[in-house]
Amino acid sequence: MSVRLGCIADDFTGATDLANNLVRAGMRVVQLIDVPAAGTDPTADPAADADAVVITLKSRTVPAAEAVEASLRALEWLRAAGAEQIYFKYCSTFDSTPAGNIGQVTEALMDALGTDFTVATPAFPDNGRTVFKGHLFVGDVLLSESGMRHHPLTPMTDSNLVSVLDAQTTRPTGLIDHEVVAQGADAVRARIAQLRTQGVGAAIVDAVSNDDLVRLGAAVKELALVTAGSGLAIGLPANWGFEPSSAAAQLPPACGRQAVVAGSVSAATNGQVREFLSTGRPAFSVDPLRIAAGEDVAAQALAFADKHLADGPVLVYSTESPDAVRSVQGQLGAAEAGELVEQTLARVAQGLIQRGVRQLVVAGGETSGAVVQALGLTGLRIGGQIDPGVPWCAAPLPGGDTLHITLKSGNFGGPDFFTAAFTLLTGESK
Ligand SMILES: Nc1ncnc2c1ncn2[C@@H]1O[C@H](COP(=O)(O)OP(=O)(O)OP(=O)(O)O)[C@@H](O)[C@H]1O
Ligand SMILES: O=C(O)[C@@H](O)C(=O)CO
Numbered sequence: 001m002s003v004r005l006g007c008i009a010d011d012f013t014g015a016t017d018l019a020n021n022l023v024r025a026g027m028r029v030v031q032l033i034d035v036p037a038a039g040t041d042p043t044a045d046p047a048a049d050a051d052a053v054v055i056t057l058k059s060r061t062v063p064a065a066e067a068v069e070a071s072l073r074a075l076e077w078l079r080a081a082g083a084e085q086i087y088f089k090y091c092s093t094f095d096s097t098p099a100g101n102i103g104q105v106t107e108a109l110m111d112a113l114g115t116d117f118t119v120a121t122p123a124f125p126d127n128g129r130t131v132f133k134g135h136l137f138v139g140d141v142l143l144s145e146s147g148m149r150h151h152p153l154t155p156m157t158d159s160n161l162v163s164v165l166d167a168q169t170t171r172p173t174g175l176i177d178h179e180v181v182a183q184g185a186d187a188v189r190a191r192i193a194q195l196r197t198q199g200v201g202a203a204i205v206d207a208v209s210n211d212d213l214v215r216l217g218a219a220v221k222e223l224a225l226v227t228a229g230s231g232l233a234i235g236l237p238a239n240w241g242f243e244p245s246s247a248a249a250q251l252p253p254a255c256g257r258q259a260v261v262a263g264s265v266s267a268a269t270n271g272q273v274r275e276f277l278s279t280g281r282p283a284f285s286v287d288p289l290r291i292a293a294g295e296d297v298a299a300q301a302l303a304f305a306d307k308h309l310a311d312g313p314v315l316v317y318s319t320e321s322p323d324a325v326r327s328v329q330g331q332l333g334a335a336e337a338g339e340l341v342e343q344t345l346a347r348v349a350q351g352l353i354q355r356g357v358r359q360l361v362v363a364g365g366e367t368s369g370a371v372v373q374a375l376g377l378t379g380l381r382i383g384g385q386i387d388p389g390v391p392w393c394a395a396p397l398p399g400g401d402t403l404h405i406t407l408k409s410g411n412f413g414g415p416d417f418f419t420a421a422f423t424l425l426t427g428e429s430k
Contacts, residue, residue: 002082003052003081003084004051004085005051005053005083005085006055006081006084006085007019007053007078007087007088007089008055008074008075008078008089008109009056009057010057010058010071010101011060011365011366012056012372012407013365013407013409014091015031015054015055015089016031016390016391016393016406016407017230017389017390018089018233019031019380020382020391021231021233021234021389022051022052022054022237023245023249024244024246025245026237026242027051027052027242028049028052029051029052029053029054030050030052031053031056031382031393032379033377033378033380034056034057035057035074035077036077051242053078053083054089055078057070058366058369059105060090060096060154060366061153062101064105067101067104068104071105072109075109075112075113085223085236086109087232087233087236088106088225088227090228092123092124092230093129093138093148093156094122094156094164095153095154095156096154096164096168097154099168100168101168102168103167103168103169103202104169106201106202106225107169107171107201109227110202110225113224114224115224115225116201117192117195117196117202117203117223118224118225119192119205119223119226120161120202120204120227121205121206121207121232122136122228122231123206123208123213124229124231125208125209125210125213125231126231126389127388127412129231130207130209131161131204131205131206131208132206132208133175133177134160134177134204135160137159138411143158144157144158147266147322148266148411152325152337152338153335153338153366162174171199171200171202173200173201173204174195174200174204175203175204175205176191176192178208178212181215181216182212185219186219188205188215188220189219202227210235213232214235214238215235216235217232217234217235217236217237217239218239220232249381251384251393254358254404254425254426256357256358257352257355257356257359258357258359259305259316259357259359259360260361260363260418261316261317261345261348261349261352261360261367261371262317262319262362262364262367262418263318263363263367263370264363264364264408264410265318265325266364267411268412269319269364269408269411270320272363272413273315273319275415276315281314282304282305282307282308282311282314283314284305284315284317285318286301286318286344286348287318288337288340289331289332291341292331292332292340297344298344298351302351302352302355304316305351306355309352309355309357313361313418316352318345319363325337342369346373349371350374353397358402359403359404359422359426360403360405360406361406361408361421362405363410364409364410365409368407372407375403376397377403377405379395380394380395381395386413386420387414390407390412390413392404393405
């Protein structure tokens with residue numbers, strides 16, 4: 001059987017978030033890290049029995065030309081695997097800047113697919129992301145009033161997604177508003193036909209509930225390309241007859257030591273770090289200025305971990321308040337600080353695996369990308385959901401052992417995520 005849905009995710013936490021929603025909507029999903037090497041036969045690999053394949057890229061904050069090139073390579077592979085529809089997954093907070101990459105990648109995929117129209121919606125109501133009149137809300141506040149206004153790489157200061165996307169595209173951007181979505185799939189299809197005659201390339205779609213996403217899913221059945229956060233995955237699989245299922249893939253039993261590596265500076269991760277510290281468990285703070293000064297901070301973190309790993313989860317974090325992050329960025333530059341921290345945390349993760357960690361929580365999309373690449377993981381099996389958008393996954397390590405890993409989006413997860421995740425995995429009470 002060939003792949004129904006081919007997905008391209010612009011970061012690592014986002015890819016597992018999407019895979020999780022597709023699994024829960026009844027699809028068998030394979031998540032691949034990066035595009036398989038040229039010459040790999042798509043029918044001779046695990047994608048052969050998958051209903052959906054999610055290709056994981058780290059293309060959210062790289063220069064737009066690089067993101068386009070990687071996305072087109074992924075598209076080519078997915079089409080060769082037989083994908084009938086393409087899903088470009090970006091962040092539920094629409095993380096991008098006028099320089100990209102959501103609009104630029106969307107248009108490149110449209111051109112390659114020879115299609116003149118697509119939809120765009122980051123709505124994910126289960127995680128408080130709703131879109132109304134084209135404006136994105138995070139919980140009860142507009143995007144521009146949420147913690148995302150301080151994001152170190154993609155500060156989101158405009159909540160009007162029509163204007164945000166329009167600044168990134170050559171074709172005009174339109175809106176399918178809630179009044180239309182509420183009327184059902186036929187009304188959405190009629191609006192799409194109207195927008196097409198007006199030359200609109202992509203339309204932001206309002207959605208404030210899962211029912212809206214189900215209606216939208218049915219309406220976009222015939223589109224070659226859809227673009228969204230993970231929420232639309234709630235509504236799409238039904239187009240092929242899949243039904244929601246709570247039977248996520250069973251992962252093998254977890255063993256080994258436990259650790260958390262947090263490089264996210266989002267509001268939810270800040271709360272989770274505070275909560276972990278309040279329990280008195282061992283935690284090591286990574287200071288970017290020390291890395292920049294030439295100290296071997298990764299070695300210091302691992303020496304700290306050596307003392308505590310035998311007693312339970314150890315946290316290594318660079319998570320800081322927005323003010324502290326701004327101050328570091330002012331001294332080092334935002335991209336440079338990000339890169340230094342990511343590379344250090346990736347080395348820490350490698351060292352933790354060498355020290356017997358087999359249950360690893362990673363917080364932050366960019367951070368997850370750096371860690372997964374450093375660990376040489378090539379694919380993830382999706383297991384049970386810890387919190388909306390965050391499943392446990394399993395991956396073979398290059399040495400043959402199984403690593404249980406969860407890639408937590410910066411703003412996802414409850415306050416006690418860093419301990420609750422292990423409790424769920426091992427079935428032990430706290
Ligand atoms: N103390 C710090 N000072 C400056 N930059 C930091 C600091 N800690 C982390 N960073 C950088 O900030 C960026 C955080 O991005 P990341 O994607 O990992 O987290 P996030 O944006 O919260 O998560 P998500 O993308 O899943 O929402 C990374 O590049 C990281 O290296
Ligand atoms: O959509 C989201 O918010 C997440 O899956 C994500 O992409 C965070 O990086």
